[in-house]
Amino acid sequence: MKLNDHNHIYYQNGQLQMEGVAVSELAKQYGTPLYLYSSSVIADNFNAYKNAAKSIPTMVCYAIKANSNLAILQALAKLGAGFDIVSGGELQRVLQAGGDASKVVFSGVGKTADEMALALEAGVHCFNVESDAELSLLSRVASQRGDTARISLRVNPDVDPKTHPYISTGLRDNKFGITFEQAPAVYQRAAGLPGIEIVGVDCHIGSQLTELAPFNDAVDRLLELIAELKAQGISLEHIDMGGGLGINYSGSEAPPTKSSYLAALESKLANTGLSLILEPGRSIVGDAGVLVTQVQYLKPTAHKNFAIVDAAMNDNIRPALYQAEQRIVSVTETSDAPVQTWDLVGPVCESADFIGKDRPLALTAGDYLAQLDAGAYCFGMASNYNTRARAAEVLIAGDDHWLVRERETFADLIRGEHLLP
Numbered sequence: 001m002k003l004n005d006h007n008h009i010y011y012q013n014g015q016l017q018m019e020g021v022a023v024s025e026l027a028k029q030y031g032t033p034l035y036l037y038s039s040s041v042i043a044d045n046f047n048a049y050k051n052a053a054k055s056i057p058t059m060v061c062y063a064i065k066a067n068s069n070l071a072i073l074q075a076l077a078k079l080g081a082g083f084d085i086v087s088g089g090e091l092q093r094v095l096q097a098g099g100d101a102s103k104v105v106f107s108g109v110g111k112t113a114d115e116m117a118l119a120l121e122a123g124v125h126c127f128n129v130e131s132d133a134e135l136s137l138l139s140r141v142a143s144q145r146g147d148t149a150r151i152s153l154r155v156n157p158d159v160d161p162k163t164h165p166y167i168s169t170g171l172r173d174n175k176f177g178i179t180f181e182q183a184p185a186v187y188q189r190a191a192g193l194p195g196i197e198i199v200g201v202d203c204h205i206g207s208q209l210t211e212l213a214p215f216n217d218a219v220d221r222l223l224e225l226i227a228e229l230k231a232q233g234i235s236l237e238h239i240d241m242g243g244g245l246g247i248n249y250s251g252s253e254a255p256p257t258k259s260s261y262l263a264a265l266e267s268k269l270a271n272t273g274l275s276l277i278l279e280p281g282r283s284i285v286g287d288a289g290v291l292v293t294q295v296q297y298l299k300p301t302a303h304k305n306f307a308i309v310d311a312a313m314n315d316n317i318r319p320a321l322y323q324a325e326q327r328i329v330s331v332t333e334t335s336d337a338p339v340q341t342w343d344l345v346g347p348v349c350e351s352a353d354f355i356g357k358d359r360p361l362a363l364t365a366g367d368y369l370a371q372l373d374a375g376a377y378c379f380g381m382a383s384n385y386n387t388r389a390r391a392a393e394v395l396i397a398g399d400d401h402w403l404v405r406e407r408e409t410f411a412d413l414i415r416g417e418h419l420l421p
């Protein structure tokens with residue numbers, strides 16, 4: 001039985017497998033909590049974008065904040081990916097992993113002068129400028145270096161992505177981007193600034209979108225703007241539609257496929273002469289990862305059954321932050337215990353510390369569980385709250401696997417701290 005659209009995460013003889021490896025074996029070898037990633041799923045997802053782009057030159061820039069492990073970036077770089085970054089640190093990760101700076105787009109509302117200089121030095125493809133004030137600083141930094149910054153403006157098309165409010169980014173009320181109304185004036189100003197070369201337009205309307213309509217509305221609005229700019233003598237090379245395509249967290253959602261998404265975009269962009277940039281994050285790595293945890297204690301009460309597991313909100317904050325629901329399955333299907341309804345909670349001292357609620361599972365203390373679709377925005381948002389070490393990360397390819405991030409030690413956790421003399 002397979003658990004998602006890919007063939008790489010499935011049960012065989014009652015054992016959860018990722019590619020050719022039994023999850024329980026890795027849990028024993030590396031301990032828990034543990035992040036496991038399938039490199040085949042990542043490659044399938046990336047190639048699905050690349051292969052779907054048929055008629056328009058398309059650069060797929062993986063949004064590395066979704067999961068910035070160096071080995072994952074390296075694997076994507078080898079497949080020809082570009083990268084969408086939001087900080088100087090992320091740029092350094094791309095370079096460390098062998099990524100090509102000329103395929104990097106630099107997004108983010110708060111770029112500092114130092115980060116701009118670092119990106120100019122590396123030779124990034126484009127800065128996605130998010131405000132008039134940022135444009136002024138970028139012009140100054142670039143011209144002081146005798147450099148030219150290629151830019152697009154991130155425009156806020158004011159469309160409702162119909163997703164969780166914390167991951168809606170293209171509405172008037174959001175902090176991101178330049179309003180649709182202001183955009184032409186900011187482009188005009190950019191055209192006259194030293195050290196600035198206008199190359200594109202950009203938007204990113206939100207994350208975990210499960211419908212095409214908001215993307216279609218956004219592209220329509222950007223095409224309106226592009227026509228208006230053209231009439232004013234400003235012509236663009238590319239349109240960047242950001243990221244945002246959702247994944248099937250519940251097992252019964254049906255987000256648009258990458259090919260239907262690309263087909264919709266290509267039909268709108270046909271005959272415009274524009275090239276396309278995409279910045280997918282979640283839809284590249286989300287369903288490639290699982291978080292493995294072990295049941296520590298069972299604590300049934302008259303009112304509720306709690307299973308205390310060794311993964312917590314510091315390992316995966318999505319349930320607490322976004323009311324996200326990710327499926328949780330047994331790593332070994334055979335259990336003598338009856339199926340009961342459990343809240344799966346962690347050891348952290350917060351009532352928001354849970355990885356799942358009201359889950360029907362057959363549990364015995366010591367069992368391993370796997371939280372599915374944990375490849376995106378899980379490890380990347382992990383913290384050391386409660387002085388908990390961040391989990392180990394393992395990348396699987398075929399029958400092989402590699403430890404791509406060691407579990408943190410106490411020494412790692414206190415590195416850089418000092419007692420008073």
Ligand SMILES: *Cc1c(COP(=O)(O)O)cnc(C)c1O
Nearest residue numbers: 063107207243244279280281282
């Ligand atoms: C987060 C982000 C992305 C990636 O979004 P996903 O929903 O993970 O695809 C792309 N572009 C920008 C600017 C972002 O902030």
